[in-house]
Amino acid sequence: MSNKKINVAVLGATGAVGQVFTWMLSRHPWFNLTAVIASERRVGHTYSESVHWLLPFDFPPELHDVRIQAYDPDALKAMDVRFVFSALPAEVASDIEKDLRGRGFNVFSNAASLRYEKNIPILIPEANPEQLDWVPSQGYPTIGSVVTNANxxxxxxxxxxxxxxxxxxxxxxxxxxxxxxxxxxxxxxxxxxxxxxxxxxxxxxxxxxxxxxxxxxxxxxxxxxxxxxxxxxxxxxxxxxxxxxxxxxxxxxxxxxxxxxxxxxxxxxxxxxxxxxxxxxxxxxxxxxxxxxxxxxxxxxxxxxxxxxxxxxxxxNIVKGAAGGSIQNAELFAEKFGLRK
Ligand SMILES: NC(=O)c1ccc[n+]([C@@H]2O[C@H](COP(=O)([O-])OP(=O)(O)OC[C@H]3O[C@@H](n4cnc5c(N)ncnc54)[C@H](OP(=O)(O)O)[C@@H]3O)[C@@H](O)[C@H]2O)c1
Incomplete structure (x- = not known):
């Protein structure tokens, strides 16, 4: 694990989008997958026994024994997590993502709940990289930020x-x-x-x-x-x-x-x-x-x-249209705001 990597967590890691996150982050050159989080019923179980693997290639062996954690922002802080990828259902995403932003985390969300709020980008690097300029008006870097990707x-x-x-x-x-x-x-x-x-x-x-x-x-x-x-x-x-x-x-x-x-x-x-x-x-x-x-x-x-x-x-839909798009957004964010130094 390189110290230069940014520690990241995935919320909703057992779902269709969540497993694309863990697959792409398991060997990401800039990000270190530090916490894998799903609903309460999964907490303490291994990721391999909890996830119904849908992707058309092998389950990453490095994720086999990873334990699913409860959602606990204080624990994420203690692990020096800076980016949180959200694959939560929209009904639960809104409050959690705003709470994380207030606590200084940068959230990259797939949920629709915050997409239409002023100053929250629906970011697609190829289409509108300039929307990252809205992030400071959310209060970043005094607090964190929310960047969504599109439907x-x-x-x-x-x-x-x-x-x-x-x-x-x-x-x-x-x-x-x-x-x-x-x-x-x-x-x-x-x-x-x-x-x-x-x-x-x-x-x-x-x-x-x-x-x-x-x-x-x-x-x-x-x-x-x-x-x-x-x-x-x-x-x-x-x-x-x-x-x-x-x-x-x-x-x-x-x-x-x-x-x-x-x-x-x-x-x-x-x-x-x-x-x-x-x-x-x-x-x-x-x-x-x-x-x-x-x-x-x-x-x-x-x-x-x-x-x-x-x-x-x-x-x-689950890679570019969801988790892969979010990871690409986080890469652009890390570069723009100088977080890889
Ligand atoms: N599927 C797509 O193609 C796609 C594309 C773009 C955007 N999206 C959006 O991405 C999000 C995830 O979609 P999905 O298709 O991956 O859904 P999904 O397969 O139903 O997965 C939902 C995930 O959220 C967790 N979860 C559910 N209720 C929770 C709660 N109350 N607290 C904490 N975790 C909870 C589930 O954990 P458990 O396994 O423990 O229940 C699971 O890991 C949604 O907002 C969706 O609209 C999906």
Missing amino acids: CATTGLAVALAPLKKYGIKEISVSSYQSISGAGYPGLSALDISGNVIPYIGGEEEKVEKEIKKILDINPAVYAYCIRVPVIFGHMESVWVEFEQEVDVEDVIRDWNEFKGFPHLPSSPVQPIVYSDEVRFPQSKLAFWGEPRGMVVYTGRVKKQARKIGFVLLVN
């Missing part, structure tokens, strides 16, 4: 639109085809989702419509349908965008190919958006492709009709 479907949309924002976005119509893991674990009943498509995900369409505006600081008309499909990982989205300016298919493909983001951050891909003109691309089964795995947004099927550009995208 998983919105994340893919925001990354794909970030390099196209310069054309002026007038209208967005998006239909998402969202995987089961988006509902957490155990999530939906097998009887409800097996061989079935469900045309409604509670609250999801409102989140997409609201969050894309805050993230990209734009005010287009947004029309969203969010649909649950029987796929385990990865949200696909079909998108139509109307721009203020004349935009061609070639402009969009060039902008995606040239888009770089923050390739020096450990959890950033060298190329955040990967486009292919192969008509069968992208597909949900590619959700864990890329390096780091699950962090690339894939695009394809670009076409132009009248003044609108259409395309299809794939985002890994």
Whole structure:
């Protein structure tokens, strides 16, 4: 363990998002996973016996005997934890995350409960790194901070639109085809989702419509349908965008190919958006492709009709759309506020 690493904790570590956190943090070059926390019923049990491992690769051996701890901010202070990653349900996240901020912790949250508060960024490094400038107005560094990431479907949309924002976005119509893991674990009943498509995900369409505006600081008309499909990982989205300016298919493909983001951050891909003109691309089964795995947004099927550009995208909902996005946010935070010195 290097002294230069920042000590971090994960709240909600046994859930679908929580296990992506522990997997990515178990060997992170900047962060030292110091505390793994879940609900009271898990406290004292080992992580390996408590978690139902969903990820399509091996359980990290270094986490095998780690004990699940109770939520105790004083204990986190004593362990010199500075960053807390939250994968808590929204109902419990709000009070806990505000309490942690007040006690000097920097919280990186996946929950929706604080996303819409003034001065709390919905941060996606590729789309809006400038929102980190809001953090001092929360009281940081006198107290801590809360930085959220977006709803998983919105994340893919925001990354794909970030390099196209310069054309002026007038209208967005998006239909998402969202995987089961988006509902957490155990999530939906097998009887409800097996061989079935469900045309409604509670609250999801409102989140997409609201969050894309805050993230990209734009005010287009947004029309969203969010649909649950029987796929385990990865949200696909079909998108139509109307721009203020004349935009061609070639402009969009060039902008995606040239888009770089923050390739020096450990959890950033060298190329955040990967486009292919192969008509069968992208597909949900590619959700864990890329390096780091699950962090690339894939695009394809670009076409132009009248003044609108259409395309299809794939985002890994639990990695880039959740825990991986939070870790990338924490990396940008650590760099911006000089915490790695
Ligand atoms: N799944 C996604 O694709 C996705 C994407 C973006 C954002 N999110 C958001 O991320 C958060 C986590 O989602 P998830 O899908 O990982 O959910 P999940 O699978 O249901 O996991 C929830 C986690 O929170 C813990 N927990 C539940 N109630 C608690 C309480 N009262 N006190 C302390 N811990 C408690 C659970 O611990 P136990 O195991 O001990 O019950 C579990 O570790 C949610 O806010 C969700 O909206 C999810």
